[in-house]
Amino acid sequence: MLVIIDYGVGNVQSVTNAFRYIGSDITVSCDPAVIDRAHGLILPGVGASGYAMEKIAPIADVIKSQAAAGKPLLGICVGYQLLFEESYEMGTHQCLGLVKGKVIPIPTDMGLTIPHMGWNYVKFDDDMRLFQGLGEGKHFAFANSFYAQMDDPDAKVAYTGYGIQMTGAVEKGNIYGCQFHPEKSAADGLQVLKNFVKICHEEL
């Protein structure tokens, strides 16, 4: 069983729909006992990471201890941004600190529309488990105004270009994250979710 952690930030339905569609045994919960029984955790989230961090505070320690124990964790969009140390969205907020780096605004002086909205090409680092079977890179659906500036030599990173080289996804041990929305990225996105499910079963 995999658990989508529902901490009251936006839309968990799209993520749930996608895991159900690929035939995964999925539960939506924020109950620490249920989270403890899960084989893998999904941390979704939309909106502002500062607000999300406030909402997740009551179960932040539960998530950190599960991650430290080696349970696969997949952060999506704002859930991905929470994996880092700090976010500068609407003030400065401490995040979960599972990957080294900080969440900062996409520069607004490049004449590009903000939010970064739509499908962008993501180039994968070699041997990333999330992208098995997808070649060197694919297009995925983004909707973000902030991005994670990575500073972690132990992490594998997939990049996308938007005026700057922007982190699109990360893998560090049992910690996985995508700035884009795999649940909304058609067949290639569903493949990413299938790969995560496979990782969770392999770690059993």
Next chain:
Amino acid sequence: MLTKRIIPCLDVKDNRVVKGVNFLNLRDAGDPIELGKKYSDEGADELVFLDITATIRSKKTIVDLVQQVAANVFIPFTVGGGISKADEIGLLLRSGADKCSINTAAVNNPDILSESAERFGSQCVVLAIDARRTVGKVGKWHVTVKAGSEPTDIDAIEWAIRAEKLGAGEILLTSMDADGTQAGYDIELTRAVAEAVNIPVIASGGAGTLESLTEVLADGKADAVLAASIFHYGTYSIKETKEFLKENGVPVRPV
């Protein structure tokens, strides 16, 4: 590189997809659940669902239908039509929508944009503008509300600028003059709005030939194109559309 988006639009009435000309003379175009799945599978970049009877707030059937469409749609999914309160956005997001488009309610109460952006994030707040050329004035468009039935004296470009400041994350810009005519988008309107704001602009109304899509994406500076008739009635497939755009230098996600 960020690609330009091709977005089929489902105008929904009585649980059916319909399409009219200039918002009138509606004809049946199919089942929303089937069409939504088809477009998602065929490589559309997003899907828009507009309840043109504007009954979202009062009819549970629309929420049920949104749930059923969303269950088979694995591309970003925008829902609109008759949204009058931020709470209704919460309900639609929980039902599987990724973004919500607000039109008349934002004109009546612009604070709904800021409230929704604060609660759910700008990325899911789409301001829909139904604009009509103002007779006797060149390069001027006014906002219409209630599915185009009521003109206002609000300037469409000024409204777009204000909406961005209030927290809208995207603008769905429909030319009332061009809608359903298949005679091409209003390039001048689209470019005027796209140059006035920094958020993405979806051009809508008038999709006809594939050249018209290229034109509004290139000359009109739109980030995305919405189309209904040409896809529903099978004039072009999503694949043909994307291949044509690619050949003409428009970056698209390959199908």
